[in-house]
Amino acid sequence: MRLARRLLLLFIILSGMAPALGQEEEQPSAAGQRAAVFLMQVYANQVISCVGEGTLVSPDGLILTNAHSAQSTERCRADAIVVALTIDEGEPPVPVYFADVVIIDRRLDLAVLRITQHLDGRRVQPNELILPFVELGDSNALALGDPVQVAGYPGIDNAAVETRAGTVSAFLSETGTGSRAWIKIDASIPGAMSGSGAYNTEGQLVGVPTIAPFSRAGQAVDCRVIQDTNGDGLIDTRDACVPIGGFISAMRPARLARPLVRAAQLGLRPGESRADRLPDTASTEPTGEPAFSRLFFAPSVNEAGQPTTVLAAASTGTERLYLFFDYVNMTESTVYELRTTIDGMPDSRFSLPPTTWSGGERGMWYVGIEGQVLSEGQYECQLFIEGQPAGKPARIEVGGTPQQPAMFTDLVFGMEGGGAGNLVGSGHVLPSGLSVVNAQFVYQNVSAELPWGARWYYEGAELSGARVEGPWTDPPGSGVKQVRIASEEGMRPGMYRLELYLGNRLAATGDFVIAGGHVGTGAAIFGPVTFSDATDAAGQADGTVGTNFPQSTERLYAFFDYQNMPPGVFWTQRWRIDEEIILDLRQPWSGPLNGSTWFISLDAGVSAGRLPDGTYQVELLVNRERVQTATATLGEGALKQSAVRSRGVRMMGEIVDAETGKGIPGALFVVLRAEFSVEDFLWDNEQILASSAADQRGHFEVPVQLAPDAYYSVVISAEGYLPVTADGIFVTEDTPDPLVMRLEMNRD
Amino acid sequence: MIPRTGRWANWLALGATLAALFAGLLVRDGVLSEAVYYEDPSAGIAALRPAEWLVDREGDYVFRLRDPAGRPFKTTLQVAVMTIGPDAAGRNVLDALTLQRSARLSGYRVLSIHDEGITTGGAVAEMRYAYVESEPAPFLETLPVVVVGVDVVFFKSNQAIIASYIARADEFDRYYFHFERFLRSLRF
Numbered sequence: 001m002r003l004a005r006r007l008l009l010l011f012i013i014l015s016g017m018a019p020a021l022g023q024e025e026e027q028p029s030a031a032g033q034r035a036a037v038f039l040m041q042v043y044a045n046q047v048i049s050c051v052g053e054g055t056l057v058s059p060d061g062l063i064l065t066n067a068h069s070a071q072s073t074e075r076c077r078a079d080a081i082v083v084a085l086t087i088d089e090g091e092p093p094v095p096v097y098f099a100d101v102v103i104i105d106r107r108l109d110l111a112v113l114r115i116t117q118h119l120d121g122r123r124v125q126p127n128e129l130i131l132p133f134v135e136l137g138d139s140n141a142l143a144l145g146d147p148v149q150v151a152g153y154p155g156i157d158n159a160a161v162e163t164r165a166g167t168v169s170a171f172l173s174e175t176g177t178g179s180r181a182w183i184k185i186d187a188s189i190p191g192a193m194s195g196s197g198a199y200n201t202e203g204q205l206v207g208v209p210t211i212a213p214f215s216r217a218g219q220a221v222d223c224r225v226i227q228d229t230n231g232d233g234l235i236d237t238r239d240a241c242v243p244i245g246g247f248i249s250a251m252r253p254a255r256l257a258r259p260l261v262r263a264a265q266l267g268l269r270p271g272e273s274r275a276d277r278l279p280d281t282a283s284t285e286p287t288g289e290p291a292f293s294r295l296f297f298a299p300s301v302n303e304a305g306q307p308t309t310v311l312a313a314a315s316t317g318t319e320r321l322y323l324f325f326d327y328v329n330m331t332e333s334t335v336y337e338l339r340t341t342i343d344g345m346p347d348s349r350f351s352l353p354p355t356t357w358s359g360g361e362r363g364m365w366y367v368g369i370e371g372q373v374l375s376e377g378q379y380e381c382q383l384f385i386e387g388q389p390a391g392k393p394a395r396i397e398v399g400g401t402p403q404q405p406a407m408f409t410d411l412v413f414g415m416e417g418g419g420a421g422n423l424v425g426s427g428h429v430l431p432s433g434l435s436v437v438n439a440q441f442v443y444q445n446v447s448a449e450l451p452w453g454a455r456w457y458y459e460g461a462e463l464s465g466a467r468v469e470g471p472w473t474d475p476p477g478s479g480v481k482q483v484r485i486a487s488e489e490g491m492r493p494g495m496y497r498l499e500l501y502l503g504n505r506l507a508a509t510g511d512f513v514i515a516g517g518h519v520g521t522g523a524a525i526f527g528p529v530t531f532s533d534a535t536d537a538a539g540q541a542d543g544t545v546g547t548n549f550p551q552s553t554e555r556l557y558a559f560f561d562y563q564n565m566p567p568g569v570f571w572t573q574r575w576r577i578d579e580e581i582i583l584d585l586r587q588p589w590s591g592p593l594n595g596s597t598w599f600i601s602l603d604a605g606v607s608a609g610r611l612p613d614g615t616y617q618v619e620l621l622v623n624r625e626r627v628q629t630a631t632a633t634l635g636e637g638a639l640k641q642s643a644v645r646s647r648g649v650r651m652m653g654e655i656v657d658a659e660t661g662k663g664i665p666g667a668l669f670v671v672l673r674a675e676f677s678v679e680d681f682l683w684d685n686e687q688i689l690a691s692s693a694a695d696q697r698g699h700f701e702v703p704v705q706l707a708p709d710a711y712y713s714v715v716i717s718a719e720g721y722l723p724v725t726a727d728g729i730f731v732t733e734d735t736p737d738p739l740v741m742r743l744e745m746n747r748d
Numbered sequence: 749m750i751p752r753t754g755r756w757a758n759w760l761a762l763g764a765t766l767a768a769l770f771a772g773l774l775v776r777d778g779v780l781s782e783a784v785y786y787e788d789p790s791a792g793i794a795a796l797r798p799a800e801w802l803v804d805r806e807g808d809y810v811f812r813l814r815d816p817a818g819r820p821f822k823t824t825l826q827v828a829v830m831t832i833g834p835d836a837a838g839r840n841v842l843d844a845l846t847l848q849r850s851a852r853l854s855g856y857r858v859l860s861i862h863d864e865g866i867t868t869g870g871a872v873a874e875m876r877y878a879y880v881e882s883e884p885a886p887f888l889e890t891l892p893v894v895v896v897g898v899d900v901v902f903f904k905s906n907q908a909i910i911a912s913y914i915a916r917a918d919e920f921d922r923y924y925f926h927f928e929r930f931l932r933s934l935r936f
Contacts, residue, residue: 046847048840082847087858092839094858095846119850157837158863158873225833226840235833235906696859 061115137204152196271603648705663698838873
């Protein structure tokens with residue numbers, strides 16, 4: 001009789017677990033709904049200035065979100081970020097915690113936060129939290145037409161977390177990020193869901209839906225007034241509103257978020273740099289109005305992010321198209337947007353929703369669509385700044401049979417001396433002091449006497465006396481041609497541009513940087529890197545200097561000299577640990593032209609306390625070209641296993657009365673250590689791995705993650721009910737996380 | 749041996765005592781649950797309140813009614829007003845309350861939020877919460893008590909009217925009828 005009861009109870013528990021084990025599949029985004037959080041930027045303890053959303057990406061409280069939802073700005077004043085969670089399905093989120101920014105990438109509009117405090121101010125203790133979370137998936141595996149589900153809160157009203165379904169409609173590339181900088185989705189996603197999570201069919205996070213609320217004449221568009229923010233008892237124009245903003249049609253792929261999440265998991269963040277010690281006067285905001293100009297299309301982009309040629313029209317079957325444009329007076333707070341129409345009809349695929357600008361003050365930028373045959377028709381691309389049209393639209397006709405127009409392509413820059421008329425040099429970064437710079441390009445279908453021209457620019461102004469104009473005198477047809485610019489006193493450091501014309505039409509263009517000293521065929525911009533674990537007051541290396549550092553190191557500084565590095569030129573600091581990129585920071589150079597001991601650093605956050613062991617590599621890049629690299633080791637020189645993420649399975653669910661279906665408050669769910677079975681259990685605490693008492697609704701959540709590849713036994717007990725026990729619950733890497741159970745208990 | 753008439757008299761006396769006791773209980777309950785109309789003319793809010801409960805208007809509320817006999821926590825009915833914007837939802841009000849209370853109430857925790865299925869007519873949201881109330885005087889030997897509260901939010905123009913009932917967790921259900929009556933009679 002007793003055996004029969006045990007078997008019956010075992011059946012009950014296993015049948016209760018069946019749905020969680022996959023016999024009834026839950027929605028791919030179900031885990032995402034549980035991991036969704038609502039973020040409120042608040043000041044003066046309770047005034048909400050801006051809202052955003054995020055996704056828990058670790059059980060200990062790391063949240064992936066948008067940078068614009070995390071940083072305090074003039075528009076989104078914040079002295080704290082409140083994290084609200086869904087505590088009951090179908091109910092709006094409830095404020096529970098405060099979070100701090102761990103790492104932020106304004107260029108990608110992504111950030112990782114960490115939950116650090118309860119709302120009453122108590123610090124969250126290490127290992128205290130075990131929250132539902134999702135893992136990052138492979139966004140590169142997404143293909144056109146793949147379904148995605150976005151889980152988040154559709155508004156700041158009483159809405160509960162929900163899922164919006166859509167499909168991948170396009171992949172967009174952009175300057176600085178390259179291919180798949182954006183994934184376009186054809187779903188109607190409210191702007192309030194910016195920063196939430198998009199999920200593939202496996203329930204993995206593959207993207208962060210992103211839209212930046214923009215303002216017009218200083219006033220945010222679609223801004224909700226919900227509070228008496230100045231406390232005067234009146235609601236009027238002096239009260240701040242909460243910007244929401246439009247509909248989302250694009251997301252940042254998880255691939256771009258992965259280094260940020262990894263750095264946050266390791267407790268790393270970009271540390272102090274020399275730029276932080278410069279006087280404030282060194283960085284000046286642009287005084288003019290932001291503007292776009294010189295819009296044109298290109299069929300492809302070279303390795304330096306430059307257009308290979310300028311298209312006048314594109315033939316049927318075109319699979320990629322890039323819109324290039326110049327920009328000036330842009331800031332990190334500027335919000336821009338691209339809207340495209342085809343034959344007058346809006347086309348969401350080659351459009352970009354309002355997005356925070358990330359390209360610095362001035363330069364050339366592109367947004368491209370890749371990987372699909374473009375519909376035929378006349379494309380019109382209009383750029384917007386803060387919701388207002390910015391400049392004239394660009395138009396191009398896609399369709400028809402391939403033409404063989406005269407064209408210039410594949411523009412590169414270099415020095416003479418390569419033999420057989422070839423150029424030497426890196427192509428887009430050349431050393432200063434050169435007396436001659438050559439540009440080489442391919443010409444096709446050029447007829448004799450066709451008017452053409454070349455114009456050289458330095459820092460935006462055309463160089464006088466360098467213009468070339470006249471009929472084509474080289475052999476007609478196709479070939480390779482060079483043009484040159486000379487300077488008796490040597491080429492000055494800075495940004496240069498060449499524009500090639502066929503008739504009055506821009507046919508090709510390219511930018512290049514002159515920087516650094518002349519060493520061999522390259523530019524020596526940054527000197528060798530020296531590492532230290534401290535700096536002195538003057539910003540010189542201090543403490544331990546070398547390439548080997550002890551385990552207790554809290555900061556790692558990289559020092560290097562620089563020469564002829566023009567202010568404003570984009571450079572990148574890239575940090576790797578054990579070959580894995582954990583920081584990729586592209587920014588305009590903010591130092592003077594020449595100097596010594598510029599430094600950058602990597603910092604262990606407050607929660608980590610010290611940098612993890614590992615082999616640290618720093619790479620310095622200019623215009624995408626790696627110009628310096630160095631390596632240092634910390635501790636044992638490799639990440640310890642404990643720092644390498646191990647996956648565990650969480651157990652949760654509800655314990656209910658078999659007859660009434662109501663939860664049993666106080667029911668105890670006990671997980672035994674793997675070496676014990678139910679038969680062995682003597683209610684000895686040492687035999688217990690973890691336990692959880694059901695709440696008022698019968699919900700329980702085991703406060704540890706179960707290590708995979710092990711068998712577990714559980715005991716469920718409640719006063720007045722027959723105990724339920726089960727042995728042999730096998731947890732594997734493939735076991736759904738969390739393992740959600742519904743357990744029924746019978747009255748004694 | 750008691751004569752038959754004497755036995756009847758005994759039974760009669762016993763019955764009369766029981767009847768008197770029963771009537772006393774009824775009177776007591778009647779007195780305890782007796783309600784009178786209370787109106788705050790400055791806020792224009794009126795409702796039926798327990799007759800024996802004390803009224804005060806000195807805090808961040810329009811008025812508060814407390815059971816003077818409550819030990820160690822005085823069961824409370826309260827009405828507060830918050831200025832809100834035209835786009836506010838009930839949840840925004842509750843979020844603001846949560847942020848305020850978390851900073852001053854020990855162990856404050858939201859138990860549930862509802863915006864649908866609220867039985868009180870005209871209410872836009874309802875929240876249940878709990879916190880720990882401790883005697884502020886350090887020299888008194890008292891145990892902290894768990895307190896449960898419920899807020900029901902109404903909107904009127906650019907104001908949120910928040911009616912609250914706060915009671916010891918173990919007495920919450922016992923006196924909840926006061927709150928139900930209070931809500932049914934609430935006029936603003």
